[in-house]
Amino acid sequence: MLTSPEELARALESVGYLPDEGIATAAFLANRMGRPLFCEGEPGTGKTSLAVALSRALSVPLIKLQCHEGIDFSQALYDWDFPRQLLHLRALEAASGGALDSDLAEKSLYSRRFLLARPLLRALEESPCVLLVDEVDRADDEFEAFLLEMLGENAVTVPELGEVRATVPPLVVLTSNRTREVHDALKRRCLYHWLSHPDLPREVEILRRTLPDLPERLATQVASAVRRLRELELIKPPGVAESLDWAQALTALGRTELDAAAAAATLGAVLKYREDTQRVVAAGLERLLAG
Ligand SMILES: Nc1ncnc2c1ncn2[C@@H]1O[C@H](COP(=O)(O)OP(=O)(O)OP(=O)(O)O)[C@@H](O)[C@H]1O
Ligand SMILES: [Mg+2]
Secondary structure (H helix, E strand, O other): OOOOOHHHHHHHHHHHOOOOOHHHHHHHHHHHHHOEEEEEOOOOOHHHHHHHHHHHHHOOOEEEEOOOOOOOHHHOOEEEEEEHHHHHHHHHHHHOOOOOOOOHEEEEEEEEHHEEEEEHHHHHHHHHOEEEEEEEEHHHHHHHHHHHHHHHOOOOEEEEEEEEEEOOOOOEEEEOOOOOOOOOHHHHOOOOEEOOOOOOHHHHHHHHHHHHOOOOOHHHHHHHHHHHHHHHOOOOOOOOOHHHHHHHHHHHHHOOOOOOHHHHHHHHHHHOHHHHHHHHHHOOHHHHHHH
């Protein structure tokens, strides 16, 4: 049992995730209060990896539900294994020699062994666990309402089988890139945290922890340049993932210094739109690197 945000922060650090005080406090409270944690933020600010790190730090399984347009109940909660039910029915028919008791057959067809548990049902059955509901803004309103109900109850009813209730509520982390606003009703159930890009020392530390062979000087140069890129109005400002990619690309080319030539050769690791690249090159790579 974790007793403070500081203790959770240390546990997260021990598995390679470096939270700031705000993240550690929000995650600690979500765990302590049994409330879902709703994380919003720019791409690459560590929303998804927070859930992964929490599961490792708390030594519980991670169950992930990736949301997408059109996601529905049978992809999120459960489905019946129709081909196996059919095989089973055939076997029953063969064994009965034509005198199949249809009530009994139906009962055995709709038993737990033919139920395919999807992430939400698995989370209820397997909790304690971390349930990551990733990119919930991609799902539609109807799905959100359904999610809200399930999160409120920590239980679902499978009509043929009855209620499945979590003995311990899962620690739920919802993430959103804010491509649309998620309803207030869902947010009201959750603790909210906005993840910003890490400050310079933390980003340097993330780079060095993730890439132990990266020289400190190069890590600082990459993190500083990425910070400056984030101040430009780019279509896709680089996240931590891009800093890591940039550092790796430089290392792969044997560079120990981020100068204009090295930057020009590796910009594709950090900028993902032609317009962004043109803009940065036009503004001058020397200036970007000089600060
Ligand atoms: N605080 C952190 N400590 C360690 N690594 C981090 C941290 N923040 C981000 N990262 C690293 O940055 C990368 C991107 O993080 P992640 O995928 O979690 O971002 P995200 O916010 O989910 O992005 P997206 O919105 O694009 O899904 C990962 O490799 C992750 O390990
Ligand atoms: Mg993510």
